[in-house]
Amino acid sequence: MPKSSSSRIRILIVDDHPVLREGLVTIIESQADLQVVAEAGTGKEAITLFEAHHPDITLMDLGLPDANGIDVIKTLRETHPDARIIVLTTYLGDVQAIRALRAGASGYLLKATLRRDLLDSIRAVHAGLRHVQAEVATELGQHAAELSLTEREVEVLKLIATGCSNKIVADRLNISEDTVKGHVRNILFKLKANDRTHAVTIALHRGFFEI
Amino acid sequence: MPKSSSSRIRILIVDDHPVLREGLVTIIESQADLQVVAEAGTGKEAITLFEAHHPDITLMDLGLPDANGIDVIKTLRETHPDARIIVLTTYLGDVQAIRALRAGASGYLLKATLRRDLLDSIRAVHAGLRHVQAEVATELGQHAAELSLTEREVEVLKLIATGCSNKIVADRLNISEDTVKGHVRNILFKLKANDRTHAVTIALHRGFFEI
DNA sequence: CCCGATACCCCCCTTTCGAGGTGTTTCGTT
DNA sequence: AACGAAACACCTCGAAAGGGGGGTATCGGG
Numbered sequence: 001m002p003k004s005s006s007s008r009i010r011i012l013i014v015d016d017h018p019v020l021r022e023g024l025v026t027i028i029e030s031q032a033d034l035q036v037v038a039e040a041g042t043g044k045e046a047i048t049l050f051e052a053h054h055p056d057i058t059l060m061d062l063g064l065p066d067a068n069g070i071d072v073i074k075t076l077r078e079t080h081p082d083a084r085i086i087v088l089t090t091y092l093g094d095v096q097a098i099r100a101l102r103a104g105a106s107g108y109l110l111k112a113t114l115r116r117d118l119l120d121s122i123r124a125v126h127a128g129l130r131h132v133q134a135e136v137a138t139e140l141g142q143h144a145a146e147l148s149l150t151e152r153e154v155e156v157l158k159l160i161a162t163g164c165s166n167k168i169v170a171d172r173l174n175i176s177e178d179t180v181k182g183h184v185r186n187i188l189f190k191l192k193a194n195d196r197t198h199a200v201t202i203a204l205h206r207g208f209f210e211i
Numbered sequence: 212m213p214k215s216s217s218s219r220i221r222i223l224i225v226d227d228h229p230v231l232r233e234g235l236v237t238i239i240e241s242q243a244d245l246q247v248v249a250e251a252g253t254g255k256e257a258i259t260l261f262e263a264h265h266p267d268i269t270l271m272d273l274g275l276p277d278a279n280g281i282d283v284i285k286t287l288r289e290t291h292p293d294a295r296i297i298v299l300t301t302y303l304g305d306v307q308a309i310r311a312l313r314a315g316a317s318g319y320l321l322k323a324t325l326r327r328d329l330l331d332s333i334r335a336v337h338a339g340l341r342h343v344q345a346e347v348a349t350e351l352g353q354h355a356a357e358l359s360l361t362e363r364e365v366e367v368l369k370l371i372a373t374g375c376s377n378k379i380v381a382d383r384l385n386i387s388e389d390t391v392k393g394h395v396r397n398i399l400f401k402l403k404a405n406d407r408t409h410a411v412t413i414a415l416h417r418g419f420f421e422i
Numbered sequence: 423c424c425c426g427a428t429a430c431c432c433c434c435c436t437t438t439c440g441a442g443g444t445g446t447t448t449c450g451t452t
Numbered sequence: 453a454a455c456g457a458a459a460c461a462c463c464t465c466g467a468a469a470g471g472g473g474g475g476t477a478t479c480g481g482g
Contacts, residue, residue, distance in 0.1 A: 016323055017231075017322050017323050018323075018324070018325050019231060019234040019238065019322060019324070019326070020228075020230060020231050020234055021234065022233075022234035022235075023229075023230040023232070023233035023237065024233075024234070026233050026234065027233055111228050111230060112227055112228050113229070113230070115230065115233070160408055161408060161412045162409060163404055163405030163406055163409025163412075164405070165405075165406070194374030194375070194376075195376070197374065197407050197408040197411055198372075200412065201373065201374075201415075201422050204422065211416055
């Protein structure tokens with residue numbers, strides 16, 4: 001809920017797609033209680049502009065060209081624990097959503113969202129609420145009970161995705177092939193995958209990493 | 212080049228992201244010689260609205276919820292060979308671009324494009340030119356000499372991506388396992404992949420299919 | 423202090439993969 | 453009629469993968 005018509009909710013937009021930024025600006029500026037104070041196209045710009053304007057709400061895409069969106073969220077929240085950030089993303093599985101929320105995001109929306117939902121989210125988050133879109137929440141619930149991969153396992157899986165055999169992975173990570181096999185076994189179990197190829201597609205779909 | 216200021220270029224926007232549509236409308240309507248005559252969020256709507264308005268230019272996203280963008284392009288071009296279509300996509304490898312251009316698209320732009328490029332493209336295509344973004348053209352050139360996968364090979368690879376062994380693939384397609392192996396060998400060769408897992412990530416990256 | 427999670431290592435064994443080569447039929451193009 | 457391309461099938465064979473068991477060391481939290 002807006003405090004009053006004289007103090008509008010000040011918003012920073014972070015997204016590398018100029019056309020999408022334009023859409024966000026148009027939608028936001030059409031509302032009497034909202035205003036866009038700055039636009040950033042990179043993670044670096046995002047931090048600079050946040051420092052300069054201290055927006056009430058930051059709308060942020062995770063797919064930035066220069067930095068990982070999650071890291072930007074972390075940085076902002078460390079220096080400004082009161083920063084309210086809403087993640088706006090095309091579609092990345094549950095893992096990205098969990099990471100973003102853990103990093104301190106207050107909301108998580110898909111870009112395929114409607115104007116109405118976007119505006120509702122902005123106002124809800126500004127009022128101090130957390131707001132995660134239903135679709136995303138469902139996805140989160142679905143995998144909540146499941147085990148997640150350790151850093152090492154993700155590292156192994158990434159190499160496998162690029163066509164490395166267990167032996168090559170072992171060389172790259174300076175561990176034995178048997179250890180790699182052990183990791184692979186755990187990965188298959190955790191992701192309920194039939195084989196390494198399946199594991200890679202599942203991991204991509206759930207957002208463990210990208211290619 | 213616009214014919215005259217009295218007859219503006221009439222544009223149909225097809226994209227399932229309302230926010231992005233808003234951005235496109237704002238950018239286009241800011242130009243004196245351009246106007247948006249309709250917006251569609253699905254393939255079905257796209258065809259209906261095209262029939263109703265006969266736009267000069269159709270800006271189209273490939274990732275529609277109800278239909279494949281390529282098929283929509285084909286349909287439009289069959290019934291209206293003079294339809295000028297510019298594809299606007301997030302990022303799908305060279306294969307999607309080739310298919311779109313073959314299906315009759317006149318332009319291919321990435322959504323990360325600038326307003327300036329977008330407007331230039333619209334005017335260029337309206338003037339009868341073909342306009343493919345530099346990044347996309349580079350990608351096209353890079354794989355131009357390479358062999359592309361046959362339908363059957365894509366079919367096999369899709370099943371492999373979902374964790375099917377050669378034997379299972381054989382069962383599903385009612386062919387022998389040896390034949391599947393033959394296909395796999397060809398796939399690995401054509402995509403320059405180390406193994407089946409690598410083949411899947413390469414195919415995804417180049418846009419042969421999605422998961 | 424022990425426990426669980428993580429990372430690491432080693433053995434076994436069976437199945438699957440992937441690299442060879444060779445051959446058919448079918449189908450659309452020339 | 454002749455051609456290549458594609459799909460199909462059969463063969464061998466070594467190298468991976470993957471499923472099972474065993475184990476050690478570390479680290480942080482209950």
